[in-house]
Amino acid sequence: MLESLDARISSLAKSKSQANGHKQSETTPKAERKNISEAPCSTCSAHAQAICADLKDQEMDEIARNIRTRLVQTGQSVYREYEEAKYLYTVVTGEIRLANLLDDGRRQVTSFKTAGEVLGEQKNGYYQSDAEAVCDTVVCQIPIKILEKYLQEMPAMQTALTAKVLSEIHELRHHAILLGRKTPIEKIATFLVDRAEKLGGKDSVEVEVMLTMGRNDIADFLGLTIETVSRTITKMKNLGLLEVPSNHSIIIKDMAELENLAEGEK
Template identity: 30%
Template sequence: MQIVNEHRRKDIHNSDIPTVCAACEARHGGVCGTLTPDQLLDLSRHSTRRSIEPGREVIGQGETTDSYANIINGVVKLSKVLADGRQQIVGLQFAPDFMGRPFTRESALTAEAAVDTDICCFPRTVIDRLVSEAPGLEHRLHEQALKELDEARDWMLTLGRKTAQEKVASFLYIIATHIDPEKGTANEFDLPLSRADIADYLGLTIETVSRQITKLRKDNVIRIENSRHVTVPSLDRLMHVAGID
């Protein structure tokens, strides 16, 4: 099964016509924005909010997916594995991304929470029905797909052509720009990924990631506490090291 830990379900009958998805409550830029109040109510009625602890699998590679979800907060890793166990993280999703694969029941990848993550789940039947009723919803999902495609292609450049040093700096830059979406770029943040996860994201080994982080620290590009909390004195400098022009 894909959803791990049912947390609570908001009683939607307290609000008459919600202006946001009742289950999601706040910030959920996912799909709700394009719906009419009636459709939103419909969706809320079928939504479930869930909390997922780090390392817990949301959807396994090859399993059938019966739901979509908005990420309310937290970070989700999307990864693929080779038969012999080599693993590659092919994307990270942050709040308020929409997760799920329209128009196919089979998932080509594994989704796993990287940190404590809350998601708001919708059964696929409801989304599929709403898509056919509200053309704006398909447009919204289409834009999400295009955004993920752009990110994937940017990352291909990183994987194929950057040095270990540039890869690690690129990763830190991604986190700085995504971890706190309302603030935009942040120069202080906690890494949502372990060294092993970072290695899987960058196509490197744990040891190489560790060494490169040490090097960035020694070069005063970053400061680091508890191996997770990062401070970036100059984001321009970080970008430069990352090879981003």
């Protein structure tokens, strides 16, 4: 269950995370230890969305003895591609970017993980992507060896993790269609609709979408250049579909119209 999904691996190039142009600031082991603390499960803001949500009180007490929370500052890594996989992580607050680098330094961002979502995809004991914070982020980490024991003893956790894996497979298929078949304006529209849904605002006519990531991250996620992203957002703004109060905020003026555009309906 914790092994890498073949669909993702076959579509991404294996490379070292130190390629020029995309190297992020690193946490030293000493600094990383200072950012790790015991997990206050009873006050966790992501508990209702996490894989431990349906556990009984005694099961939660058992898990709390073996998990820790960790602060990951903006630009720092949770783990690197090909690093030994020791933990499975859940985002508590903030947002994590998953990405892979090609040998020539080009980058493909594959996912943005928010509160309650799981990360730590591994194959043969090694992580398969870089995981970096796009803003100050808190993650909850559980050792994989201990997690495997809990999955056998706690069916509710196994069911929840299976649901997370199936959801990720759906997202990967969705992203593959976006990358392979959609035009730039359809890609931007799809990204904003998905973002609004993820943040719980899709049902409103007018929705403000907060962007913790920069335009460069969006470009690498959608397979576009940063210039194309900026030009397309400006075009959509001129069409009256969006307002752009700042680089980290976009207001969708008509969600239904944007959904139609995302699906290729003019």
